[in-house]
Amino acid sequence: MTATIERGTATAPVPSTTAAPPAPKPRKRPSGFLGSSTGKKVVMAVTGAIMVGFLVLHMLGNLKIFFGKDSFNEYAHALRTLAEPLLPYRTVLTVLEVILVASVVLHMWAAVSLARRARRARPVKYVAKKSQAGGYVAHIMRWGGVTIALFVVWHLLDLTFGVVNPKGYDSAPADRMIAGFQPGRWWVTLFYLVAVVMVGLHLRHGVWSALQTLGWARGGRRRMLQVLAGALAAVLVLGFLAPPLAITMGFKG
Amino acid sequence: MNLTLKVWRQKGPEDPGRMVTYQVKDVSPDMSFLEMLDVLNERLILEGEDPIAFDHDCREGICGMCGMVINGVPHGEQKATTTCQLHMRHFEDGATITIEPWRAAPFPVIKDLVVDRSAFDRIIQAGGFISVPAGSAPDAHSIPVRKEDADAAFDAATCIGCGACVAACPNGSASLFVAAKITHLSLLPQGQPERLSRAKAMVEQMDAEGFGGCTNTGECTAVCPKGIPLDTIARMNADYLKANAK
Structure with missing residues (x-):
């Protein structure tokens, strides 16, 4: 004898699911590794690492100004004549510049692509939203990136191409640097300061975040990597701020 | 305890939805958050209104069914606690509490605070x-x-x-x-x-x-x-x- 159990309305399944399991909506499928969110994060991590390497060398180069104009100019010249007898003038530097520009473009592509994906993932915003994680720097990465990108444009026009520099293009690098940060141009130094602090905050989160993306930040290592990221960011900020502040405040010139 | 609730109300997936304010009186501090909503729902039913739909099942913090964003924090500000295990003693008398569903495109709202x-x-x-291979446990x-x-x-x-x-x-x-x-x-x-x-x-x-x-x-x-x-x-x-x- 078979008993038929009538299911009460409280436990009855919702009508739409009784007919057939709802077919998942056709969604635009990501294509391949670089189309995946994790793949884009890896692009961001690797290009970020290249840029951090550049920043460390750039900072060390800047500090040469404290050893005198000649030391700084010689360093700038040496960069252009790297591996000179073997390779033509400016070969190594040009290759490095191409890698750097490619890194910047790919880093921005990944950032924009992930930001758009994030916006699509939350079409309706919260009325009230309260952050529970302490690290506010993680929430200003995108604004920091935009600020840094704008600064880099100004920075190249100022000290590389000399367009907005009092000394112009046909001058020694050290002269452009010292003229660029004279006390009368304090607003340039201020902009520089804001941008460098932004770079520091960007790296405070970015460095350990990149290692997390690559799967290396585990267990006790995370804490250590976060401290190292903070230390690296602090060293870079101080190293980059020392020359312009010294020039603007008149210790150098 | 007397509370002011601002709750997301949405009749169905196509309804744009809106925040609605409710007054809840004589809430015991020993009630769980869901029990507090039960009290409000009983009143809404007696008044002939549509009760607030929310997901819940075990009410002992292990099933994963309940969940709402309370004052801007999923499951409320109490750490390591599901909504069903959150008690009203963590709120102040006279407080205003904002309650919203999970917000994500892959979690469409079915009704009020219930998401798919x-x-x-x-x-x-x-x-x-x-x-x-299935069989007896090793x-x-x-x-x-x-x-x-x-x-x-x-x-x-x-x-x-x-x-x-x-x-x-x-x-x-x-x-x-x-x-x-x-x-x-x-x-x-x-x-x-x-x-x-x-x-x-x-x-x-x-x-x-x-x-x-x-x-x-x-x-x-x-x-x-x-x-x-x-x-x-x-x-x-x-x-x-x-x-x-x-």
Whole structure:
């Protein structure tokens, strides 16, 4: 004898699911590794690492100004004549510049692509939203990136191409640097300061975040990597701020 | 206790929805958050109004059904606590409380505070299992597991799939949920044969569902009622990268 159990309305399944399991909506499928969110994060991590390497060398180069104009100019010249007898003038530097520009473009592509994906993932915003994680720097990465990108444009026009520099293009690098940060141009130094602090905050989160993306930040290592990221960011900020502040405040010139 | 509630009301998936204010009187501090809503719903039913729909089942913090964003925090500000285990004594008399559903495109609102979390089921179906011959259970000591691995796997396995991580993430990412499931299986011997294909399939399904990418803000782990650590996401990334390198 078979008993038929009538299911009460409280436990009855919702009508739409009784007919057939709802077919998942056709969604635009990501294509391949670089189309995946994790793949884009890896692009961001690797290009970020290249840029951090550049920043460390750039900072060390800047500090040469404290050893005198000649030391700084010689360093700038040496960069252009790297591996000179073997390779033509400016070969190594040009290759490095191409890698750097490619890194910047790919880093921005990944950032924009992930930001758009994030916006699509939350079409309706919260009325009230309260952050529970302490690290506010993680929430200003995108604004920091935009600020840094704008600064880099100004920075190249100022000290590389000399367009907005009092000394112009046909001058020694050290002269452009010292003229660029004279006390009368304090607003340039201020902009520089804001941008460098932004770079520091960007790296405070970015460095350990990149290692997390690559799967290396585990267990006790995370804490250590976060401290190292903070230390690296602090060293870079101080190293980059020392020359312009010294020039603007008149210790150098 | 007397409270002012601002609750998201939405008649169905197509309704744009809006916040509605309710006054709730004589709330006992010993009530759970859901019991407080039950009291309001009983009154709404007596007044001939539509009660507020919300998900709940076990009411003891282990099933993963309940969940709402309370004052801007999934499951409320009490750490490592599901909404059903949150008690009214953590609120002040006369307080105004904002209650919203999980907000994410892959979690469409069905009604009021109820969202459709089938996207999580499809991620599990993509690879969140192990393929073993069925039969009698093997002896517990037949396959040795290191104590550290067993502990970490168990911690990851405590994920109840409530979706608070997605709700808290500024990117609407499901990384913590997917990482917890991947970690739980990848730390145990039984999970090894399908380890890399699992990571690849589950991460791809997560993307296909429309969840955002992880930016390591840590918002997810801060609100997780089970305290799933960020380590799991590093493990997921490592397995996913290995799977793609092959």
